[in-house]
Amino acid sequence: MLMTKERRPAIRTLRGWAVNVLQEAGAIHECEEHGWARDRADPHARTRALALARKHPPDGVSADQAVAEINDVLDSIGDACPECPDESL
Numbered sequence: 747m748l749m750t751k752e753r754r755p756a757i758r759t760l761r762g763w764a765v766n767v768l769q770e771a772g773a774i775h776e777c778e779e780h781g782w783a784r785d786r787a788d789p790h791a792r793t794r795a796l797a798l799a800r801k802h803p804p805d806g807v808s809a810d811q812a813v814a815e816i817n818d819v820l821d822s823i824g825d826a827c828p829e830c831p832d833e834s835l
């Protein structure tokens with residue numbers, strides 16, 4: 747039986763949830779080659795993602811927390827894949 751101690755599992759899950767919502771709304775997408783999430787810089791998609799987050803926050807998370815997490819993920823994601831040299835020019 748393997749038990750790993752997760753200090754803050756909820757946060758990690760919330761981050762994964764936010765990435766998922768952003769992908770569903772089309773606000774971010776993954777680099778096909780490297781799997782890095784990339785910001786598509788689409789304001790409409792962002793608005794959709796934020797509306798989704800506010801309407802359907804994960805269990806135990808308030809709408810405000812959910813929206814904050816979406817914004818946090820957007821802040822942490824660049825518009826270029828760090829491993830695609832051509833796109834960072």
Ligand SMILES: [Zn+2]
Pocket residue numbers: 777778779780781782827828829830
């Ligand atoms: Zn890439």
